[in-house]
C-alpha cells in the first residue's frame with residue numbers, strides 16, 4: 001500500500017523547522033517521522049503523517065507550498081543482507097530508489113524504511129511477489 | 144458583443160476634435176500655471192529663477208519653458224507645501240508609503256475628487272462596463288490612492304462595489320465566486336497570484352463571472368497579460384496613474400487594449416529625453432512628463448514620472464482623439480546597472496514567464512562580493528514547480544538561471560522561496576533590492 005508523504009521546501013536558516021513544527025502542533029497533528037534533505041541554501045523537509053490531508057491544509061493555510069508524493073513503507077528483515085535482497089529485487093526490475101529513510105515503529109521490533117521510488121505501483125507488485133512486506137497505514141499508525 | 148460600446152454623453156470629451164482639445168488644454172494650462180504661480184511659493188520661486196511669468200505661456204508648446212517638478216520637490220515641501228488651496232477646501236489627502244524617510248503627500252478639493260471619479264468612469268465605460276457590473280476592489284485602501292480611487296470611480300459609474308481591499312487571498316476568491324464579481328481591480332501580479340491560488344483551491348477562474356480586470360499600480364508586461372487572459376475569461380485592461388498627478392485614472396485602455404488613452408482634457412502629456420530634458424517628437428521613447436490641467440488643491444507642472452514610454456496620436460479603433468501611451472513596462476527608477484550592463488526587472492520577468500509554472504513573483508538582490516557584483520533572483524515557488532528531491536529543485540534553479548542569462552547576458556543566482564515570503568508593500572513586491580555599497584571595498 002502506498003503512503004502519502006508531504007514535502008516542503010524550507011530556507012536553510014534558523015527557525016524554519018520550528019515554524020513548521022509549530023503550525024502542526026497548533027493543528028494538533030502528530031508527525032510520525034520526518035527527514036530533512038539539505039543543501040547550503042535550502043532544505044526539503046519530508047513528513048509522514050497519519051492525517052496527511054489535515055496537515056497539508058494546515059501548512060497551506062500558512063502559505064506554504066506542499067508537495068504530495070507516494071512512498072512505500074517496507075519492512076526490512078532484521079538480518080544480514082535483509083536490505084540488500086530488497087534492493088536487488090527493485091534493481092532487477094529497473095525500479096530506482098530516489099531516496100529512503102527510516103521509520104520508527106512504536107513496537108520497535110522491526111526495521112521499517114520509507115522508500116521513494118520512481119514507480120511505486122510497479123514496485124508494490126514485484127515486492128508482493130517477492131514476499132517483501134509493504135506496510136499499510138493501519139500497521140504504521142495503529143488505528 | 145463586448146466590443147460594441149454605446150456612445151454616452153459622459154464620454155463626449157474623449158471624442159473632442161483635436162483642435163478643440165488643444166484649445167481647451169491651452170486655456171486650462173494657463174489657468175493652472177497662474178494658480179500655481181500665485182499660490183505656491185515653491186513654484187513661483189522656480190519661475191522667477193527663470194525670469195518667467197504666467198504670461199509667457201501663450202501657446203501649448205510654451206510649456207517647454209516651464210521648470211520640471213520631481214518627487215524630491217514633494218519631499219522638500221512635506222507635507223502640504225505644494226498645496227494651492229486653503230485647508231478648508233482640501234477634503235482629502237493621500238500619501239505614498241515611502242520606504243525611506245518621509246512619504247509624499249497629495250491633496251484634493253471636492254472638485255478634484257469629482258474629476259478623479261469622472262476619468263475612471265470614462266475609462267470604465269470605454270471598456271464596456273456599466274452599472275450592472277460588480278466590481279471587486281482589491282487594491283489596498285487607505286493612504287494609497289489605488290483602493291479609494293478605484294472604489295469611488297466604480298461607485299460613480301453606478302456599479303456595485305465590493306471593497307475587498309488587499310490580502311486574504313482565499314476570501315478574495317470566495318467573494319469573486321459567491322458574489323458573481325464581473326470586474327476586479329488590483330495589481331496584475333496580485334491577480335496572477337489569485338489565479339494560482341484559485342487553482343490550488345480547485346476553482347477554475349474560467350467558471351467565474353469575471354469579464355474585466357483593471358490592472359495597474361505597477362509596470363507589467365505583455366507576457367503577463369497573455370498569462371492572465373489564457374487562464375481566465377478576463378479582458379486585462381491597463382490603467383495608469385500616479386498619486387502625484389491624481390492616482391489611477393490618468394490614462395486607461397479602451398476595449399481595444401491598444402495602450403492607455405490619456406484623459407488629455409485633465410492631464411497634459413510630454414515625452415522627454417530623460418538625460419537632457421529635451422521634449423522628444425511623437426513616437427519616440429522617453430520619460431513621460433505630466434501636467435495637471437484642472438487640479439486645484441495641488442497643481443502639478445511638468446512632473447517627471449520616471450516612467451519610460453512613447454506617445455501616439457494615431458487614431459485608435461474606438462475613435463477617441465485622446466492620445467495613447469505605450470503600456471509602461473519599465474520605470475527608469477527600476478533600471479539597475481550590473482557589471483556595466485543596463486538591466487530592467489521586466490527582462491527578468493520575461494525570463495521567468497518563459498518557464499512554465501513560474502509566476503512573476505520575484506525580487507532581485509544585488510550584492511558586491513570581493514569587488515564583484517552579483518545578481519540574485521529570489522523566486523516564489525508554487526506547487527506546480529516544486530519537487531521533493533534536491534536534484535529537482537537544483538535543476539529548476541539552473542533552468543531559470545539559464546533563461547535569465549540568455550536574456551540579460553549575466554549569470555544569475557536563483558533562489559527559490561516559499562510563496563508570500565518576498566516583502567510586499569501595497570501588494571507590490573519591491574523588485575530591486577540593491578545591497579551594494581559603492582563606498583565599501585571588500
Ligand SMILES: [Zn+2]
Pocket residue numbers: 396397398399401404459460461462463
Ligand atoms: Zn481606444
